[in-house]
Amino acid sequence: MFARVTEYKMKSGSRDAATEKLNAMKSQIMAMPGMLQFVNVMNEDGTGYVVALVESEEVSNANAEAVAAAWAQFSDLLEATPSPNGYDVIANWTS
Template sequence: MFARVTKYKMKPGSQDTATVLLNRLKDSIMGMNGMHNFVNVMNEDGSGYVISVVESEETSDANAEQVQALWGQFAEHLEGPPTAEGYDVIANWVN
């Protein structure tokens, strides 16, 4: 498995609107090829991370265009473009 960890920063006052938009996009996000897990965390200041766990790095790379389009829906709420890094998954535990 492979994880893409993306750092982002929302504009002040946009967290509630962005959260509503995120929930509307759930089916598109979770429907991406090879998606296992999706976690989005955000502090009150709008800084946050998205952690997506997919089947492989190749799968993640193949989803890049769709991911870009999804981030584009948040453009007016973001302070700047998100930055992503990829990692091999060592453990993915769930209770």
């Protein structure tokens, strides 16, 4: 399993619009090949992270175009281009 962790910053006052847009995109995001779990966290100031768990790094890399297209839908709300990093998942616990 592989995690793509992306740091982002929304423009001031755009949290509600970003959340609405994100919710409208749920089926598009979850339909990406290999997507196992998607978590998006954001503070009141617009700073946030996306953690996408996918089957493998190869699958994550193959989704690069679709991910870029998804982020492009937020271009008017983002302060800067999001900064993604990838990690091997060594634990994924739930209760």
